[in-house]
Amino acid sequence: MSTQHTERREDTVAAPSRFPLREIVLFGALLVAVLGVYAVMGTAYSTRMLVEAACYAILALGLTIQWGYAGQFNAGVMGFVALGGFCTMFLSVPLNDAFWATELPGELGRALLYVAAAILVVYGATKLDRLGVPKRLRTLIAIVLAVVLYLVVISMLRGVTGEIQSRAGFIGGLGLPAWSGWIVGGALAGGLGYFIGRICLGLRSDYLAIATLGIAEIIKAFLKNSDWLTRGTATVSPLPWPTPGPSTLGFTLARAAYLSLTAVMIAVIFFLLHRAYHAPWGRMIRAIRDNEISAAAMGKDINRRRLEIFVLGCILMGIGGGALASFNSIFDPNGYLPLNHTFLVLVMVILGGPGNNLGTIFGAVAVYIIWLMSEPLALFLMHGAAAIGEGWFGWEPPGNLDSRALQARVFVIGLLITLVLRFAPQGLLPEKVRHHG
Amino acid sequence: MNELVFFINNVIVAGSVTGSIYAIGAIGVTLIFSIMRFAHFAHADMMTFGTFMVLLLTLAFPGAGGAVGLPTPIVMLPLAMVLTALLAVGIDKAFYKPLRAHGVKPIVMVIASLGVTLMLQGVIRLFAGTGSQNLYLAGERKEIYRLDVPFEMAARPIIVTEPQVILFLLTIVCVVGLHLFLNRTRLGKAMRAMSDNPDLARASGINTNHIVAVTWVIAGGLAAIAGTLLSLDVTFKPDLSFFLLLPIFAAAIVGGVGHPYGAIAGGFVVGFAETLAVFNWTVLLRPVQHLFPAWLEIPRNLAFVGTEYKIVVPFFILVAILVWRPTGLFKGKVI
Numbered sequence: 029m030s031t032q033h034t035e036r037r038e039d040t041v042a043a044p045s046r047f048p049l050r051e052i053v054l055f056g057a058l059l060v061a062v063l064g065v066y067a068v069m070g071t072a073y074s075t076r077m078l079v080e081a082a083c084y085a086i087l088a089l090g091l092t093i094q095w096g097y098a099g100q101f102n103a104g105v106m107g108f109v110a111l112g113g114f115c116t117m118f119l120s121v122p123l124n125d126a127f128w129a130t131e132l133p134g135e136l137g138r139a140l141l142y143v144a145a146a147i148l149v150v151y152g153a154t155k156l157d158r159l160g161v162p163k164r165l166r167t168l169i170a171i172v173l174a175v176v177l178y179l180v181v182i183s184m185l186r187g188v189t190g191e192i193q194s195r196a197g198f199i200g201g202l203g204l205p206a207w208s209g210w211i212v213g214g215a216l217a218g219g220l221g222y223f224i225g226r227i228c229l230g231l232r233s234d235y236l237a238i239a240t241l242g243i244a245e246i247i248k249a250f251l252k253n254s255d256w257l258t259r260g261t262a263t264v265s266p267l268p269w270p271t272p273g274p275s276t277l278g279f280t281l282a283r284a285a286y287l288s289l290t291a292v293m294i295a296v297i298f299f300l301l302h303r304a305y306h307a308p309w310g311r312m313i314r315a316i317r318d319n320e321i322s323a324a325a326m327g328k329d330i331n332r333r334r335l336e337i338f339v340l341g342c343i344l345m346g347i348g349g350g351a352l353a354s355f356n357s358i359f360d361p362n363g364y365l366p367l368n369h370t371f372l373v374l375v376m377v378i379l380g381g382p383g384n385n386l387g388t389i390f391g392a393v394a395v396y397i398i399w400l401m402s403e404p405l406a407l408f409l410m411h412g413a414a415a416i417g418e419g420w421f422g423w424e425p426p427g428n429l430d431s432r433a434l435q436a437r438v439f440v441i442g443l444l445i446t447l448v449l450r451f452a453p454q455g456l457l458p459e460k461v462r463h464h465g
Numbered sequence: 466m467n468e469l470v471f472f473i474n475n476v477i478v479a480g481s482v483t484g485s486i487y488a489i490g491a492i493g494v495t496l497i498f499s500i501m502r503f504a505h506f507a508h509a510d511m512m513t514f515g516t517f518m519v520l521l522l523t524l525a526f527p528g529a530g531g532a533v534g535l536p537t538p539i540v541m542l543p544l545a546m547v548l549t550a551l552l553a554v555g556i557d558k559a560f561y562k563p564l565r566a567h568g569v570k571p572i573v574m575v576i577a578s579l580g581v582t583l584m585l586q587g588v589i590r591l592f593a594g595t596g597s598q599n600l601y602l603a604g605e606r607k608e609i610y611r612l613d614v615p616f617e618m619a620a621r622p623i624i625v626t627e628p629q630v631i632l633f634l635l636t637i638v639c640v641v642g643l644h645l646f647l648n649r650t651r652l653g654k655a656m657r658a659m660s661d662n663p664d665l666a667r668a669s670g671i672n673t674n675h676i677v678a679v680t681w682v683i684a685g686g687l688a689a690i691a692g693t694l695l696s697l698d699v700t701f702k703p704d705l706s707f708f709l710l711l712p713i714f715a716a717a718i719v720g721g722v723g724h725p726y727g728a729i730a731g732g733f734v735v736g737f738a739e740t741l742a743v744f745n746w747t748v749l750l751r752p753v754q755h756l757f758p759a760w761l762e763i764p765r766n767l768a769f770v771g772t773e774y775k776i777v778v779p780f781f782i783l784v785a786i787l788v789w790r791p792t793g794l795f796k797g798k799v800i
Contacts, residue, residue: 101572103506103579179746183764227787233572234504235718235787237579241506242711242780253773366707371583374576432591439587445580446560449573 051386054456058394065397075283077400078393082290083352085392087369088376089297089385090344095374096383096459097305098337099317100229103237106369107244108217108342110361112349114251114258115216116209117201117359120268124200132192136199139181139188146177189256198259206270210350217346218339225338230331236338244370251361258361265358290351294389297344301385313337314383314461371441372399378448380455387457402440406433468748470614470621480740481733482629482698483712485636488732489691490709491716492643492725493684499660499723500680501565503574507556508688509709510585514552515689516600516696517589517703518545523602536607538600539631542693546686553685554678556581562677582706590703597700600693607697628697635690640729643683647725652679660723708776712739715779719786721793730794735779742769742778 066074087105094100102108127133153170157163192199224243228236251258258264271285304310316323316330324330349369353359372395380391410433448455490508497505522541530537564577601607608627647653659666659676667673695709696702716735720727747767754763770777786793 099570099572101576179767179769182769183767186764186766227784231787231791233570234575235791237506237572237575238504238711238714238718239780239783239787241707242776242783245707245711245776246774246780249774249776253771367583371579374579378576431595435587435590435595437587439584439591442580442583442585442587445583446577449569449577449580450560450563453569453573 051457054390058390061394061397065401072279072283075280075287077397079283079287079290079355080352081393081396082287082294083348083355084373084376084396085294085389086290086297086348086351087345087373088380088388088392089294089301090341090348091373091377092380092382092385092388093301093344094338094341095377096381096388097310097313097317098334099233100334100338100341101233101237102240102338102341103370104240104242104244105345105373106364106366107240107247108220108345109349109352109369110244110247110251110364111217111220112210112213112346112351113353113359113364114361115213115346116206116350116353117258117264117267119202119204119209119212120206120354121201121203121264123203124196124198127192127196127199130195132188132196132199135188136192139184142184143181146181150174150177189254192256198256198264206268206350206354209354210347213350214343214346217349218343221339221342222335225335229334229338244366248361248364251364258359261360261362263358263360263362267354267357267359269354269357286355293347293351298385298389305385367438367441371445372396375441375444375448378445378453378455381457381459382455383459384455384457387455387459390457391455399437402437403434406436409433410436467621468752470623471748472744473623476737476740476744478623478625478629480737482632482736483739484733484736485632486691486695486698486732487712487716487736488729489636489639489687489694490713491720491728491732492639493687493691494713495717495720495723495725495728496656496680497684498717499725500656500677501561501574503571503578504714505684506575506578506710507581507585508684508713509706510582510589511549511553511685511688512692512695512709513589513703513706514585514692515545515549515685516692516701517593518548518689519693519696520593520598520600520701523600527602535631536601536627536697538693538697539628542690545693546689549689550682550685553681553688557677557681586703586706593701593703595704597702599700600696626698628694632694632698635694639687639690643725646683652676656680711776711783712736712779715783715786718783718793721795724793724795727793727795734794735782738782739775739778743772743775744768 062074062078065077069077087109090108091102091105094102150170150173153173154166156166156169161169220243224236224239228239252260254260255262269282269286271289272282274282276282277285312323312328313333315326316328316333320330373392376391376395377388378391379395380389381387407430410429414429490512493511494505494508497503497508519538519541522544523537526541527537530540533540560577560581561574564574610625610627610630611622612625613622645653647657655666655671656676656679658669658671659673663673666676712735713732716731717728718731719734720729720731745766745768747763747765750763750767757763
């Protein structure tokens with residue numbers, strides 16, 4: 029036991045000054061892998077892969093702030109991504125004249141005004157105790173008012189939205205540039221994060237995971253079923269790009285332009301996060317993560333800092349979701365899956381190195397490449413197994429073999445999460461904790 | 466009167482069914498929480514696994530139910546419970562125990578259980594496919610009991626199906642059995658002691674590893690029951706996972722985490738809230754419409770939420786309880 033104090037542990041003391049061998053080896057391997065993909069799959073496909081990986085890197089940076097910096101586990105990345113995608117769709121798709129030329133916008137506006145008025149009335153009712161109404165009576169009045177007004181408003185909204193859906197299809201977009209959608213998407217995701225964070229961050233960390241998991245499914249259900257707003261399963265496409273599209277530049281060049289845009293975004297985010305991490309604010313965040321009680325004893329406002337971190341991560345997820353939706357040029361609410369948009373991001377972060385931005389970006393690109401390559405591999409293995417089973421044992425493979433084969437990837441992702449947590453909880457590029465003195 | 470029968474069929478019966486299922490699921494979640502102090506996200510998939518085992522066993526022995534006069538899946542349920550309990554213990558040994566030994570934070574256990582969720586999902590869907598399947602195979606039919614209401618004006622009967630009756634009976638058996646187990650047996654008392662204070666329990670000679678294994682056996686068995694009865698009531702859907710998880714957690718938190726009786730109450734609260742929220746209240750209001758003033762027109766659809774937004778209900782309950790009473794209705798021990 030006594031040797032522990034005298035021994036200078038290399039991984040913790042003065043780590044930033046050592047030669048970054050591990051980083052160079054890992055990024056070198058990543059470069060080789062990317063070049064390999066370029067050689068085999070062609071430039072257009074590979075550039076597309078890199079753009080998507082870059083968008084995922086933004087999501088992963090958002091999650092690494094929450095999980096790596098502050099130890100908050102967000103199990104509903106998908107919801108924030110979908111929200112960012114929706115905002116991008118709503119702002120950037122051209123105006124729908126079939127909607128705007130009729131009296132429907134006015135009716136929708138009136139219904140929304142009623143919603144706002146109902147909210148104000150209920151809010152006012154919750155403040156009745158200031159006027160001397162007993163608290164129990166106030167609560168009763170507020171609840172009854174809320175229920176009745178909710179029913180009135182929701183039936184009004186149902187009428188208007190049904191009308192929109194049958195006469196105009198959907199309300200269309202606002203015809204603004206794509207980047208404005210990203211910003212609004214980030215803001216909306218941040219606002220939602222604030223709401224969730226306010227409720228859950230003061231409680232046990234498990235509750236945040238449960239609540240985010242729930243809100244993600246709710247957002248997806250809302251986007252999928254609000255045909256008047258998002259066309260639901262009919263999907264909206266094409267979404268405009270912020271950079272010149274493939275029709276003017278050709279596939280490879282247009283994607284390369286998009287890639288440089290996302291790369292610039294990542295660079296900016298990376299720089300800002302790097303500064304924040306090494307600023308006193310970042311130290312405070314880590315102190316709270318590592319020992320909440322002593323941080324509180326130092327007078328740090330724990331819940332407020334946690335809320336900041338959570339909202340910041342959610343904003344990044346919204347922006348990343350917007351960039352992803354713009355690039356895919358299609359908004360499909362059914363395309364948002366917990367596996368692709370929550371757990372894949374989680375694997376990127378915990379494999380790359382939670383709390384280490386460079387490691388997170390490495391994890392994002394590496395895991396995304398593996399993820400894409402594993403699809404043909406799973407299909408190949410499954411068909412091979414089916415052929416063997418058929419030839420040797422006379423086993424008749426079921427019809428939906430392909431959709432089943434892809435489920436094997438779900439298993440691998442799950443196994444990867446448990447194994448990394450068990451054997452390499454720090455990730456491939458661990459967070460460098462600087463110890464002074 | 467017909468409207469009232471409609472209400473009973475759609476709210477009382479349906480609410481009791483979903484409530485019982487959530488209650489049985491929530492007992493497992495809350496037991497795991499009180500012993501191991503983490504929210505077990507793989508619980509819904511353990512339910513699916515149990516159902517899948519029942520499906521396989523029913524396929525293997527199609528005629529077994531006819532011999533005893535019960536549906537075959539019910540006859541196969543005990544075996545599936547044993548298999549699910551074994552799976553639960555195995556998962557704990559392979560994935561959770563090493564992490565516990567490392568002394569990780571509870572949230573890391575939560576992430577590990579999400580990893581286990583994905584593994585179970587992958588395996589089940591790899592073998593069962595992603596479509597829904599009926600558990601009633603080999604020509605067996607769902608018995609439907611129509612109870613005539615002894616009133617002149619009611620033309621429609623109250624409808625209860627056979628699996629629903631079995632579900633109610635099994636829920637009562639589970640609740641009473643759990644009560645006796647926790648209060649009368651040595652093992653149950655040891656479990657309660659460990660949930661109160663693990664260190665003290667260990668110090669007084671309780672084998673905590675043993676208790677952990679017993680918890681997993683109970684949770685796995687209950688998960689198999691809940692999943693199978695849910696699938697008997699509707700169909701076996703391998704992709705239900707996250708849609709079951711939220712109501713079950715909501716039930717456990719409403720009842721106070723770590724509080725088995727609270728979990729039962731919470732299950733029924735959430736189940737009834739769901740059915741009440743999707744119920745179209747116009748049906749009940751229409752017969753009394755002549756009592757309202759003429760300008761008040763009742764819309765055709767007066768449900769709080771559409772069935773497609775059912776998942777909003779447990780979330781809303783969860784948020785409300787976390788805001789107003791984070792310890793749950795029955796004051797759970799740990800938050």
